[in-house]
Amino acid sequence: MAQLNDIIQWCNQTLKSDEFKDYAPNGLQIEGKTEVKKILCAVTASQDAIEATIAQHADLLLVHHGFFWKGEAYPITGMRGKRIKSLIKHDISLVGYHLPLDSHPTLGNNAAIADILELKNIEALDPSERNPIGNIGYLTEAMSPEAFKTLLTERLGFHAIHLPANKTSIQKIGFCTGGAQDYISKAFEQGCDAYISGEVSERTFYEAKELNVHYYACGHHATERYGVQRLAKAISEQFNIEYSYFELNNPI
CATH class of the missing domain: 3.40.1390.30 (NIF3 (NGG1p interacting factor 3)-like)
Structure with missing residues (x-):
């Protein structure tokens, strides 16, 4: 008690x-x-x-x-x-x-995603934030966009939606759980190959294509449980x- x-x-x-x-x-x-x-x-x-x-x-x-x-x-x-x-x-x-539970470096939703996907060398998606809401991580070995979609679907238990870019290889990944699809611009600024969030908007299709950052929507609920x-x-x-x-x- x-x-x-x-x-x-x-x-x-x-x-x-x-x-x-x-x-x-x-x-x-x-x-x-x-x-x-x-x-x-x-x-x-x-x-x-x-x-x-x-x-x-x-x-x-x-x-x-x-x-x-x-x-x-x-x-x-x-x-x-x-x-x-x-x-x-x-x-x-x-x-x-809400945001404190996205951000926490060990208890948070983003920390859990990094662990589940076995991402390494975790950084802030936006270095100017005192308590970063999003993060960047690296795959141990680069993967094709299709193989990475399969990995996300298996690990997160959600059929990931993939909005493709031109890059044929993925290793540096930005991620922020929930409804953070608009942070794809931050992933572009940090030179990410791909960006993961929970939800997707109509505009995200064009942003992924024109920013040349693969986007994966993995479920608002599924990324924040x-x-x-x-x-x-x-x-x-x-x-x-x-x-x-x-x-x-x-x-x-």
Whole structure:
């Protein structure tokens, strides 16, 4: 058993959450029980994830995509109202970390991608960032664009979408999980052969072709299901409490 405030303080310090300008609040978003015996983690605070938290008698739902995003309507009604009502009714805390959980050099989504793909010599995608949101890594041996697509599909469990460039060989790779397709321009500036993110836009097809950087869309959910698991495991080890992961396979 651990104190909720101790968990939040440790996470905030570990992830350096106060150093990020984000699109939603990081840390405690809805306050539940003061004592935490079990954590359930999920990519997104969906109703399914909330119902799983209730069913597993967890006290805290840890997510990458929480609530209260910039530009959202203020009234707590409809779908979001139902979600929040469910959490409050069962005295469950909602804790979310967005950009800090992308960026962290060992617990983050990007760090996990680097490990899964066995990329070496990790660098910042944008050297001017204090806490880089994206990264660059290198394959041990160069691969063809087709072979690299196969590797991504196998390792990430998502049928990667490949927008081709003219390069016949890939070794230097830029990557940023989630909806960061527009960072392909940063990958071009850093001389990358390929760039990986989660989503893709119509404009990305032309950018990949004209910037001569192979683009691979590997799923927003599929590229971001690792950070919350790494963070939950770290919390579990730090505070000696139980955790589990809820997977709802989102095809986007």
